[in-house]
Every structure is written in C-alpha cells, then in structure tokens.
Amino acid sequence: MEGDTLATMPAIVLSLSCPDRPGIVHSVTGVLASAGGNILESQQYGDIDTGQFFLRIEAEIPGTIGDLREPVDELADRFQGRIELAEKDRPLKTIIMASTTSHCLTDLLYEQRMGRLPIEVARVVSNHDKLRPIADFYEAPYTHIPFVKERREEAEAQLMEIVDETGAELIVLARYMQVLSPQLCKRMAGSIINIHHSFLPSFKGARPYQQAHDRGVKLIGATAHYVTEDLDEGPIIEQDVERVSHALSAPDLQAIGEDVERRVLARAVRWHAEDRVLRNGQRTVVFP
C-alpha cells in the first residue's frame, strides 16, 4: 500500500535529479510498480530557474534493492540524470571530526545512541586528545591526529587512511577548527558537512560571535553546509537562529550559539543520512 508499512518488506530510498521533462514521475513509479513496490513517501521539486527536476521516493519492495538496479540505471540513462538507490535506515558510515569544544560531538553521539541518527560512528578524529572520554563513553573509536603546520600533509594522509580503512561515506566537522585540504574536499565532495557558527553569509571567517556582538545583531544563528574548496561558501543545508539582547557579552552569545549549532548540525546530518538533501548547483533541495 502506498503509505503502509509491512514489517517483512525492506524499504528503499530512491533519489533522482535530472533535466526536467514530461513523464519522469510516471516512469519512476512505473519501475517501482513493476517490482511490486509500494510508495511510502514521495517529494519532488522542479527548479524553474535551472530546469532541474528533483525527486525522492521511499518505497517498500518485496525483493532486494539489487533487483531495482538495472531498471533504475536505464531510467538514469533515459533521463540523463543521477539516480541513487539506498536501503532506508541503513546506518551511514561516518567520521566525526572535532577539536576541543564538545557540544556538537556530544550531541551527535547522544542522538546516534538514542536511535535518532541513522549513522554508524566509524571513528572520532581530533587534532587534540581532550574529547577522548566522551568518545569512550559512547564506545566510539577515537584517533588523535596531531596537527602540526609543517607536517600537515602527513596528518591528512593519516586521515585519508582512516577514510579508506573504515569505508567512511560521510565526514562531519563538529567544530573541527582546521581547514581540510582541497584534495580531500574534492575527493569527498558532497560528503563533508560543516557547522559554521554564524548565520551565513553573515560573519564569515574567524570569531563570528565577537563579530556579531560588535555589529549589535538581535539574533544569532548557525549554518550547516557542505564543504567545498571555497571556505564558508558551500551549499547550505540548514540554518536556525536564537534571539539575543544588548546585555549579552560575546561569550554569552557563544553559549547560546552553541546550543543552536548542535541542533542545526544534528538536523543536517540526519537529513543527509536519510538522503533528504539533494544538490542543486550552489544550493540544496531539502525534503525534510
């Protein structure tokens, strides 16, 4: 049934982006119908400006996801687009990177533990050793990669090794205060999420809460975005704000801001892991 859940059937997520033209939805639902599938959830969006079409469908299928590969590949060819197929709720292998502030790391580990974040924490990587006890508590393996300027390449090589070894599909920068190399950004394009501690595009760069304080803004916020080589300019996934007053110091703003950061980052990671975020040039399509 279109919206029902039979416990015995596996569920899949199909996400498509392609140039817009007639008949896409009918064709895709046709493939699912032929396979005996039932649509659970479906969202779509056609961007008039760019002519791109986006579709996300959750469906139950009687067989395995493999049965769909061939007809789905044919569809991708026909519509000259990209179609991804994934098992629903399959935990995404994830590396969480952090430096010394713990609020985002703690929150991600907690949400994962509570079963609300479909990720598997393959590794926590930090350029410090300070947050190890938190990882230990949540039984997440922790690797300390000291980051010394002269040996930056070495550090990045070690990180890439961890990516290979764990088969990581996602890197979350949970207040990791180092810039990743362009090579890593390229290699993991669309698979690195950063939390920026401001309401971008306001207050790019360093010390955003001090900047926000100096400008006297009345709301502060946070932005989760994909990392590109262009610092703080990657596609935005999610943003939120909190009201502040003149009486708050820059550290006060930071305390409030950190609570916004962890909420925004957790939402962005969950939506990404559930294949709810599709790229649309420098923007994102989010089907929450």
Next chain:
Amino acid sequence: MEGDTLATMPAIVLSLSCPDRPGIVHSVTGVLASAGGNILESQQYGDIDTGQFFLRIEAEIPGTIGDLREPVDELADRFQGRIELAEKDRPLKTIIMASTTSHCLTDLLYEQRMGRLPIEVARVVSNHDKLRPIADFYEAPYTHIPFVKERREEAEAQLMEIVDETGAELIVLARYMQVLSPQLCKRMAGSIINIHHSFLPSFKGARPYQQAHDRGVKLIGATAHYVTEDLDEGPIIEQDVERVSHALSAPDLQAIGEDVERRVLARAVRWHAEDRVLRNGQRTVVFP
C-alpha cells in the same frame, strides 16, 4: 516537463484521499500522462494509524479540466475515495464575517488585493456596521446583518441567502463573535474557517487572553481551524505563537496575539484556497 511552466497551458490541482493500497500514484500519474499533462508539484502522505492515503498534484494539461473528469471519476471509483479537481489559482468565492475588531479583516483584504490570496471577496458580512469603511476602501460589498437573539433564525436565513446568491464556497470567520447554527455548520462543512485567539486546546471559550494572563503562560498563540458543530474542536489547520513576559497585561497580550491571529488566519485561508488542506478525520493533512 515535470516542474516547468508553459504559459499557454492551464494548470490544475488534483487532490485525493482514499484507503491506502498499492499503485495509486502510478495510476493517477498515468491518467495525467495520458492527457499529456506535466506534473508541477506533488505531495503525498499515508497515515499508518487510519490507513488513509492523501495526494495532491499540481499539473499542466494541454486541454481543459473537463477532459480529465471522466478518467478521474473512474479512478475515484476504483480506489473508493474522493478526488477533487480544480483550476489552479482560480479565486475561491469567499464570504468574510467579522464583528468589531478589524485586524483580521484588514489583513485578508490587503493580502487579496496584493494578489497573494486566491480568493474573491464575494461579501463582507458583519453583525455591526463599524467595519464598513474598510470594506469600502477595498471595494468589497458589505452587508450588515444585525444579530438579535430573538431573531437569530432570521439573521441566519439572510446569511444563507447571501451564500446562495454569491455562490460562496468558503466562509471565513475573521473574529466573528457569534456562534453559527448547527445547520449552517453542517451545510458548509469543511468550508468554514475560524480563527481562535488561543493556542488550542488551551484556553477554549471566552476571554482567552485573560485566561492566558491568569495562568502565567510564556507564549501566546492562535489557531485557525475548520468549524464543526463542536465549538473550538474542529480540525486544526494552522497555529503559531509569540513569546510574552510577566510584565504584559491582558490587553498587551491581546495586541501581540492579534498580530499572530492575522498571520495564522491568512496562511490557513491561502492553503485552503490552494487546495492544500485535506481532511483526515479530526485532523488535517497540510501540504504547504
């Protein structure tokens, strides 16, 4: 194209609710594809608790909406459900009822004038004459129906006459302070929207801002809902809140609350007029 707009093609909105079963989306998109239609927007929801399935599709079609009636009726039969077809952006004939406070009436007339509310204000009806100048300014016909307890039936008969005469499809109670008769509620079931000046189910009944003040709540809100015979219990369409402090008097709460009311009501009316609100028992499905 699925998401594109060709100026020459009329657009339609199809909304469906029926018992859930496999193949609904594929069948509906099939009818549209056969008619040469292009899907612009599509949203669906399957309620696991009730087993009902809901679908809303915006599509362009090369011909007229009449061409779709027959195949759509067949679908409705097959799936034992309800399918509504409507021209997109066709202004809904609407009666706005108000008493003496003007904020909701003013806002609806303003939004309609600005082209953001697909309604045609067939009549403003009030049990007072106070708001006539506002209706005049927006060139909306105004009828004053005095409401005297002993002649209540007469007043309602006059209102029903206006409904017939104007062919009104929607009645908006924009802070209309009289209770409609069960007969009228029944006759226009699902087509009367009320704004209640509280965050329902809190503070039902009279003087909600005074009640909110007495209880010392820290947020006040408003609720737009369909009117049923069961006062303040109809399906909720939209709600919103605003933060308040201990220092505010009941009249202060009212001033802030009225701003919430007009926003909430305008959103509810727009979503209804765009066929974005579907009934699901005592609840609503909103595809915003």
Next chain:
Amino acid sequence: MEGDTLATMPAIVLSLSCPDRPGIVHSVTGVLASAGGNILESQQYGDIDTGQFFLRIEAEIPGTIGDLREPVDELADRFQGRIELAEKDRPLKTIIMASTTSHCLTDLLYEQRMGRLPIEVARVVSNHDKLRPIADFYEAPYTHIPFVKERREEAEAQLMEIVDETGAELIVLARYMQVLSPQLCKRMAGSIINIHHSFLPSFKGARPYQQAHDRGVKLIGATAHYVTEDLDEGPIIEQDVERVSHALSAPDLQAIGEDVERRVLARAVRWHAEDRVLRNGQRTVVFP
C-alpha cells in the same frame, strides 16, 4: 507606589547614558523621590567593554515635567552624560516616507490608528503618488515629492521644509527607495529609522531577496536600523526571521519577507517612540 498608576498623575520617561561610576541609580531615584515621584518601570545596563551606563525609568510625578528639568540637568552635569526627559505616551511627530510598496506604510498607519503606536503621523511623503489612497483612508496628509536625479537638491529642500513646518521628530523610511543626503542624515541623526529587507549584515545593497534566493538560505529576515551616512551600517534596533524552503522563488521570499519587514519596523518605531532605544556607539541598547 513604585509600580502603581494613579490616574491623576502624569507619567514621564527619563533616559540616561553616561560613563559608568558608583551611585548613579541612587542619585537619579533620589531626584525622583524628592519630587514625590513613583517609579513605574526601570531598566539599566552597564557595558563593560565601553564603560558606558544606560538607564531608563518610567515614573509618575505629582507636578509637571518642568519641575524636574533643573535637578535633572544638574545630574547630567555631575555624571557628564545625557539625560532625556519626555512625557510618557506623548505622540511623537513623525514623517513616514514610502515609495510604491504599501505593506509597511499600511501597517504603521493601522497600528497608529489602533492606539498601539505613540506617534502622530505629521505627513506621509512619497516620491510617487501611488500610495495616496491609503494615506487618505487613514486621514494622514500626503505629499508627493517627485524625485528626479537632476533636481535632487530641490526635492530634499522640500522635504526639509516639511520637517521644519511639521516639527517632525522622527522620519520612518517605510520602504522608501531613495538614499537621503548626508546633510539630512546628519541633521536628523538618531531620528531616522529604516527597514532593510534582509537580515543584516547579510545581503546589503539591492535586491536582497534575489541574493538570498541565490545563496540558498533557509531563513530570511528583516532589519530595522537607524540611518547613518554609511548605508546599511547604522545601529540595528530590531531583527526577525522566517523559515523558508528551497521550493520558494525569489518573489515568494519577498512576500514572506514583507510580512517580517512590517512587524520588525512597527516594533522598532514603537520602541523608539517610547524612548526604549538608546545609542551605544554603533550598537543600540533596547529596553523592550
């Protein structure tokens, strides 16, 4: 009584800013106590970064505001600061300037009419004639000053004449799309409020909703600020945001944004007119 209201006593607002030092509050409350005054509301803030102290007191006094002038001037001398005295709820003579979009003008006139905005609309000034019917409806005098580039000085001279003639104490730029001359900005420094249609400092300059759309932000906002010669850089009074999604076009963002604008501007004007906004360098202290 400190918090009570005796109908027969006039109420005043005292607002002070001066270098911080011990005993300020005790001295000020002493002057009020000597005059038989009762404090109704009091807020203060000491800025550790700048060493400035800010105080706002509402009080009832048995005599007239004139009786307080001398002791208050002495206080200002002693503390080398600024103290303003004003009758509470005295309507501030205000010029509202607008161009062709009506939402902010309509809202200000409506709020003023409802008794929620302690201003007297001395004149509506516009570089177009389009909004005259709205001003007429609210019985506000309207002056059309065409703005031609070559005769800009002439237009500004006409505006200054209106300022003189009406004794205007506040100019509100309610989506007025022309830049005021540096001379006017200087002359009315701290008395011109503008609504900027973005969440500053994001999206300064022209077409902010298009900019916001292109950047793919998930919230859009508005900023009310004092006008200085430095465009879009004046001290911020109030800001607010609304959530948006990828599916909204730039015009959709604009429609939502305009609702935020009018709320933010109305709040800023009310707080200013109630002497709740004090200047703190490039920032504001707001005692709401």
Next chain:
Amino acid sequence: MEGDTLATMPAIVLSLSCPDRPGIVHSVTGVLASAGGNILESQQYGDIDTGQFFLRIEAEIPGTIGDLREPVDELADRFQGRIELAEKDRPLKTIIMASTTSHCLTDLLYEQRMGRLPIEVARVVSNHDKLRPIADFYEAPYTHIPFVKERREEAEAQLMEIVDETGAELIVLARYMQVLSPQLCKRMAGSIINIHHSFLPSFKGARPYQQAHDRGVKLIGATAHYVTEDLDEGPIIEQDVERVSHALSAPDLQAIGEDVERRVLARAVRWHAEDRVLRNGQRTVVFP
C-alpha cells in the same frame, strides 16, 4: 561603578517582593550605596492587578554579604515583604531526579560541566538503575531508590534523608515519572522544578505527545514549572515550542519534543539558580 566588575569585589543578588508603595527602589539602592556597593544589573516589576512589587539587583560590595544582612532585614520589615540575599554564582546544591529517559539529565549534567549552570549536583536520584553510567561519566553521585507502590513511604523517607544529608536547596524533576508526596511538595515549596512534556495547560496528564498527535496540533511544546500539590498546575517558569507536521507520528513528536524539553528545563533551572524567578501567586516574574 554601576555596571562595572572589579575582580576583587564579591557580587551579590538581592531579590525583593513586597506590597507596592513609593520609595522602595530608592531605599534599597540607598542601603547598597551606604555599603559602598555598585549596582551591576537591576530589574523591577509592579503588578497592577495584585499590587505586588518585585525587584532584583545584582551588585558588587566591598565587604561580605553578612554586612548587608541587618540593614536588609530592616528594609524587609519596613516594606512588609521578603528580601533574599545570595552570593552571585554560588552553586545551588541540587538533586536531579530522573526515571529512564536520559535527555534532560544528560543536558543538565553537560551544562553544569560547561560552567553554564550555577548548580552543584549533590545527587542524582532515580527509581531505576538505568541512567547510572551517565551520572558516573559526569562524576555525579547516583542513588537508586526503587519505587514500589506498597513501600512508597519508605522510598520518600529515603529521599528526604538525602535532602537533609546533602543540604539540597533545589530538586529538579528531569523526567521523573513518579508523583511526589504532598508533604515533600510542601516542605520544598518553590524549590522543586518539573519539566512537563506539553505546552501547558494543553495536554495535562499522561501521554501528552499521543494526545497532541490525536488533536492534530501544528506545534508541540514543553513547560517548566514549580511543583505544587496540584499536579501540572504549579507556576510556569518557561515554555517553548517547535513546529510539527501531519506526517509525524506520536514517536516523532516525542523525539522533537524531548529536544524542546531539555532546552526549556535547562533555562528554567539556570534562571532559578541565578535568583531570576520570583513567585507572584500562581504566576512567576522572570528577570532573564
């Protein structure tokens, strides 16, 4: 200086509530001035309905808090009210009670550890043993008091012993699913804070998220309130909400709601511990 901080001076918080009459602020600031004190922050509120006046002042004093006791007691006598004196940022001895859900407990311990919550966690008490590892991680002593219906008195006696032994000044019910006895409520009146998982007064009682789901509300919330013998009716300290849609199940609502709960509870506990919450009959005055 009124708003300055000299590192060598201790800071105190004075909070007063008394029947309103002239001269209160001047008298209180006089006592502080005589002691050489400097006011850092001051907030006041006079309730016209009840005739009560509320004041909270933070000040630095050159000596010790003991020097102020006598003159402050005299003031309390004179104004027939209550004045509390406390060292600023003195950690409040707190017992946190929880059952099996961990989000609120985790958040409070985390905030305390980060230095943002001026409490000392004297004990974590639970009617289960499940949350012990979390308390261990944060090095908070944990006592498991099994709650068996027949031996309820025994359990409460054990709790009261812990209150005595630790000198606890505050009990936080961080999703503790048992009802406290009227005796304990009375004894700790005004010192027990509960988080209720709904936007009170909506959805009192059990399973509020299920109730919210059934009613089809569009926002869900949480309420932190003082515990009185009258279940769910104690004075509200703080509330907040989050937007939800028809597509969310009752468990989804719960997940979102729990995030609101922990934010609301942490704010309420911080404000209480900083003496920012004053009782005003069945309502609270909050000076945030």
